[in-house]
Amino acid sequence: MSADEIVDVEGLTVDFLGGAKPLRAVAGVDLTLRRGETLALLGESGSGKSVTLRALMRLLPERRAIIGGRLRVDGQDVRVLSDRDLSAYRGRTIAMIFQEPGLALDPVYRLGDQIAEAVMRHDGVSRRAGRARALELFERVRIPSAAQRLDNYAHEMSGGMRQRAMIALALACRPKVLLADEPTTALDATVQIQVLLLLRELQRELGLAVIFVTHDVGVAIEIADQIAVMYAGRIVETGGCRDVIRAPAHPYTAGLLASRTGRASSVGARLPVIPGAPPDMENLPPGCAFAPRCKHTQSLCERGDPPDVSVGPGHRARCFLLSAAAGPGSAFKGN
Amino acid sequence: MDALDAATLGRDRGGPAQPLLSVRGMVKHFGGRRSWGGRGIRGAVHAVDGVSFDVAKGQTLGIVGESGCGKSTLARLIMQIIPADAGEFLFDGEVVGAHALDLVAYRREVQMVFQDSYASLNPRLTVEETVAFAPRVHGLSRRAAIARAHDLIFRVGLDPKRFAARYPHELSGGQRQRVNIARALALQPRLVILDEAVSALDKSVEAQVLNLLIDLKSEFGLTYIFISHDLNVVRFMSDRVLVMYLGKVVELGPSEVLLAAPRHPYTMALLASMPSMDPDRRITEPPLFGDPPSPIDPPSGCRFYTRCKFAAPVCAATEPVLAEIAPAHRAACFLAAAGSGHPQAGPIA
Amino acid sequence: MTKTWMAGTSPAMTVEKIVPARRIGRGYWAGVGRRLLRDPVALAAALVIIVIVFAALLAPWLGLADPYRASMLRRLRPISDAVYRLGSDELGRDMLSRLVYGGRLSLLMGVLPVVFAFFAGSAIGILAGFVGGRVNTAIMRTVDVFYAFPSVLLAIALSGALGAGIFNAIVSLTIVFIPPIARVAESVTTQIRTRDYVEAARISGAGPLAIIRVHVLGNVLGPIFVYASSLISVSMILASGLSFLGLGSKPPEPEWGLMLNTLRTAIYVQPLVAALPGAMIFITSIAFNLLSDGLRSAMEVK
Numbered sequence: 001m002s003a004d005e006i007v008d009v010e011g012l013t014v015d016f017l018g019g020a021k022p023l024r025a026v027a028g029v030d031l032t033l034r035r036g037e038t039l040a041l042l043g044e045s046g047s048g049k050s051v052t053l054r055a056l057m058r059l060l061p062e063r064r065a066i067i068g069g070r071l072r073v074d075g076q077d078v079r080v081l082s083d084r085d086l087s088a089y090r091g092r093t094i095a096m097i098f099q100e101p102g103l104a105l106d107p108v109y110r111l112g113d114q115i116a117e118a119v120m121r122h123d124g125v126s127r128r129a130g131r132a133r134a135l136e137l138f139e140r141v142r143i144p145s146a147a148q149r150l151d152n153y154a155h156e157m158s159g160g161m162r163q164r165a166m167i168a169l170a171l172a173c174r175p176k177v178l179l180a181d182e183p184t185t186a187l188d189a190t191v192q193i194q195v196l197l198l199l200r201e202l203q204r205e206l207g208l209a210v211i212f213v214t215h216d217v218g219v220a221i222e223i224a225d226q227i228a229v230m231y232a233g234r235i236v237e238t239g240g241c242r243d244v245i246r247a248p249a250h251p252y253t254a255g256l257l258a259s260r261t262g263r264a265s266s267v268g269a270r271l272p273v274i275p276g277a278p279p280d281m282e283n284l285p286p287g288c289a290f291a292p293r294c295k296h297t298q299s300l301c302e303r304g305d306p307p308d309v310s311v312g313p314g315h316r317a318r319c320f321l322l323s324a325a326a327g328p329g330s331a332f333k334g335n
Numbered sequence: 336m337d338a339l340d341a342a343t344l345g346r347d348r349g350g351p352a353q354p355l356l357s358v359r360g361m362v363k364h365f366g367g368r369r370s371w372g373g374r375g376i377r378g379a380v381h382a383v384d385g386v387s388f389d390v391a392k393g394q395t396l397g398i399v400g401e402s403g404c405g406k407s408t409l410a411r412l413i414m415q416i417i418p419a420d421a422g423e424f425l426f427d428g429e430v431v432g433a434h435a436l437d438l439v440a441y442r443r444e445v446q447m448v449f450q451d452s453y454a455s456l457n458p459r460l461t462v463e464e465t466v467a468f469a470p471r472v473h474g475l476s477r478r479a480a481i482a483r484a485h486d487l488i489f490r491v492g493l494d495p496k497r498f499a500a501r502y503p504h505e506l507s508g509g510q511r512q513r514v515n516i517a518r519a520l521a522l523q524p525r526l527v528i529l530d531e532a533v534s535a536l537d538k539s540v541e542a543q544v545l546n547l548l549i550d551l552k553s554e555f556g557l558t559y560i561f562i563s564h565d566l567n568v569v570r571f572m573s574d575r576v577l578v579m580y581l582g583k584v585v586e587l588g589p590s591e592v593l594l595a596a597p598r599h600p601y602t603m604a605l606l607a608s609m610p611s612m613d614p615d616r617r618i619t620e621p622p623l624f625g626d627p628p629s630p631i632d633p634p635s636g637c638r639f640y641t642r643c644k645f646a647a648p649v650c651a652a653t654e655p656v657l658a659e660i661a662p663a664h665r666a667a668c669f670l671a672a673a674g675s676g677h678p679q680a681g682p683i684a
Numbered sequence: 685m686t687k688t689w690m691a692g693t694s695p696a697m698t699v700e701k702i703v704p705a706r707r708i709g710r711g712y713w714a715g716v717g718r719r720l721l722r723d724p725v726a727l728a729a730a731l732v733i734i735v736i737v738f739a740a741l742l743a744p745w746l747g748l749a750d751p752y753r754a755s756m757l758r759r760l761r762p763i764s765d766a767v768y769r770l771g772s773d774e775l776g777r778d779m780l781s782r783l784v785y786g787g788r789l790s791l792l793m794g795v796l797p798v799v800f801a802f803f804a805g806s807a808i809g810i811l812a813g814f815v816g817g818r819v820n821t822a823i824m825r826t827v828d829v830f831y832a833f834p835s836v837l838l839a840i841a842l843s844g845a846l847g848a849g850i851f852n853a854i855v856s857l858t859i860v861f862i863p864p865i866a867r868v869a870e871s872v873t874t875q876i877r878t879r880d881y882v883e884a885a886r887i888s889g890a891g892p893l894a895i896i897r898v899h900v901l902g903n904v905l906g907p908i909f910v911y912a913s914s915l916i917s918v919s920m921i922l923a924s925g926l927s928f929l930g931l932g933s934k935p936p937e938p939e940w941g942l943m944l945n946t947l948r949t950a951i952y953v954q955p956l957v958a959a960l961p962g963a964m965i966f967i968t969s970i971a972f973n974l975l976s977d978g979l980r981s982a983m984e985v986k
Binding site: 044144158159160161188189191192193194196197215217218219221222241242246255256259260261270271272273274275277278 | 508549564568570624627
Binding site: 414468472522 | 879880881883884885886887888889890891894898899902903
């Protein structure tokens with residue numbers, strides 16, 4: 001792990017107990033992230049992206065969720081942290097913002113007090129210092145009339161402002177890694193772009209590493225340096241933003257990009273679609289999980305997990321058809 | 336051909352030139368308290384404030400706007416779920432509610448698909464029972480209604496043998512939305528309102544459902560009102576686009592023209608806020624600051640004045656009228672209207 | 685050219701690839717039943733209730749002693765006496781037989797009021813919840829007046845006013861239980877009324893009766909039923925209380941509450957025998973409680 005890498009995940013697996021048999025929500029995810037870099041985790045519902053994020057913060061229910069693999073953030077092994085260290089880890093090293101600010105903002109406390117309390121707890125300073133930092137944060141996230149807004153309750157603010165307040169709370173203790181779970185999905189377009197630009201700016205100023213989960217390709221394009229596409233609990237393609245968007249190697253990525261309404265040629269022309277629906281995680285098909293929906297499926301796709309193939313510098317994808325195993329007559333080679 | 340089919344043949348009254356739906360001066364305010372001193376009602380939410388437009392037969396009108404703009408209220412007003420405070424609308428030339436077109440008959444002409452596919456389905460009814468409910472209510476026998484339901488389930492892309500007896504919790508989001516569409520089509524409406532019908536779906540499923548909607552439209556000769564906050568989807572689906580802001584129409588015109596060269600600053604900002612498709616051409620400046628204001632007690636003058644980069648004194652003083660600035664293209668903006676007194680507007684040609 | 689609806693042209697088939705078939709078409713109640721069967725506590729409770737109910741129903745054919753035959757010589761015998769299995773009461777009557785026969789009246793006075801209140805309370809509550817507005821306020825505030833009285837006090841007051849007797853006791857208990865059931869019914873109906881599918885049904889042009897019948901009832905009766913079943917245990921205790929106070933059944937009828945009253949004086953002589961009717965009330969009401977809890981958990985999933 002180089003000095004610059006702050007998130008090092010290898011072979012991450014998450015199994016949920018409780019049903020007839022354990023459900024594997026994440027089946028072997030490798031991620032590395034450097035300081036100051038943004039990684040977009042792109043995927044649809046059920047792909048395991050939110051579970052991956054929560055595993056990084058150990059937010060999954062302890063007894064029901066079994067985490068396997070290597071999970072290191074800022075040199076610490078997240079899986080073996082004691083409760084006390086975990087408490088310090090969350091906030092100091094890593095923080096998270098959610099889709100619904102209601103999840104992070106306590107409705108019965110004023111926002112300024114919530115931030116001050118977090119600062120006081122982590123830095124051990126006085127309440128006044130905590131409030132001063134809260135004001136500084138509110139100004140950083142560009143909340144207008146910041147001093148008055150400190151005394152607002154969460155319900156007194158609009159959606160975009162609540163999201164900014166949540167970002168302020170997350171940054172209160174100067175974390176090194178910021179996890180974002182679809183924070184802009186519920187926002188209007190004009191507010192979404194403001195929040196995305198704010199995140200970009202904050203990342204530059206603070207040198208944060210950001211993992212941004214989204215299902216919207218456009219948002220990923222706006223914010224990401226690296227993109228990792230997830231499907232059925234695995235990363236099927238990963239690479240630099242330009243490489244993945246311009247030259248997608250995996251058929252799923254190619255299908256996602258082709259079905260965007262923004263690229264449709266004319267009004268009412270039919271969109272190219274990926275047929276079928278995301279798979280049932282309890283009943284995955286043998287072999288490649290995407291095979292039932294893939295246009296280029298061959299018989300070898302049903303035998304075992306597709307290998308991780310390099311298709312360019314820093315650009316990898318998991319697809320049989322990209323590897324030598326596919327043979328010279330394979331119909332699919334990139335898009 | 337069942338009994339309902341016979342009743343719905345030959346419903347077209349005015350021919351292709353007559354708009355299917357004409358809305359004139361629709362107003363809806365919520366709440367508010369009467370203030371002493373004769374200043375009328377304060378604190379009312381001006382959800383829809385004087386909206387007028389036409390929808391031509393066989394067209395798709397896209398309505399786009401952000402939270403608080405009133406598009407969902409407008410949908411409910413058109414569906415007559417809530418009563419309007421003022422304004423009228425005509426369906427194929429007939430006043431809705433009058434003798435020739437009473438509410439029950441109107442319900443057979445206009446239907447709606449909601450956003451939340453799960454909450455729109457009764458968890459205790461199977462798919463076929465849900466779709467067959469409306470025809471039953473309108474007099475069809477149980478057997479005929481179920482037959483029609485099976486036909487529609489097939490037409491929205493689901494195999495009746497596998498899906499007709501399922502319950503909503505056994506379906507995926509995309510499948511549920513297809514059922515909602517089948518339910519909306521059960522009465523053979525001519526106008527279907529799609530209120531954020533694809534917003535809650537995964538993108539790959541969204542594309543499938545959009546394709547389905549396009550096919551159904553041409554197969555059954557439907558007219559759509561497509562409401563969404565996603566400009567890309569609206570652009571893809573619509574022939575004409577209507578942009579709403581704080582209860583008012585700010586721009587209305589053909590989708591290709593309007594979205595390639597918008598004339599109202601809000602439309603320009605909306606367009607510029609769409610995330611880029613190209614990693615090398617990212618957005619660097621947010622086109623608009625702040626959140627959409629609340630529709631309570633809006634100010635006089637142009638409602639967009641506080642956030643508009645082209646604001647001029649005339650904008651605060653008087654409210655702009657939705658005026659024609661090009662053939663079939665209207666905008667409510669002093670900037671766009673020649674000779675309006677706005678310093679950057681062109682002179683009267 | 686408007687296409688007509690009758691043409692059987694093949695539609696836009698966006699292919700739905702095979703979704704692994706999961707219990708196609710199994711209804712909600714089947715699911716509830718299955719979950720209930722997997723709950724050991726609820727099953728045990730159900731078993732207890734079944735045993736008590738059947739014993740009560742089949743009492744005349746179980747070869748028990750005559751519950752009315754008194755014997756002044758054999759008064760207050762202890763449990764596991766040679767002749768009287770569970771002892772005898774203060775008038776020398778067989779306890780076992782009186783307990784079994786007593787189950788008839790006690791169960792009747794416990795279950796019937798709840799059943800009647802379920803229908804009456806649901807009707808009131810669903811109507812109020814569905815109509816909303818001022819009618820709702822009028823109905824529910826009236827209900828609130830009755831709800832404000834503690835149930836025991838209300839039961840006693842009504843029974844006192846109506847007079848003693850089983851029938852009057854059932855009537856007064858029914859009245860006591862109507863307000864809480866109506867409240868629950870109104871609250872659940874109000875929640876359902878605002879759901880999208882009810883709105884969609886309205887848009888279809890359905891009238892209120894059709895909407896209530898098809899969309900509201902199916903979703904609302906379940907929670908109300910669960911709540912009502914939790915009231916059965918309360919009803920049994922109240923009924924026994926009324927009988928204890930002399931406002932319910934009258935001697936020599938075997939009824940658990942009444943038996944508690946008449947055996948009161950024997951507490952120092954045969955405490956275990958005197959406690960038996962109380963134990964029966966306890967066991968039966970706990971069983972109903974546990975069963976209704978299990979039902980609630982089984983219905984909650986999803």
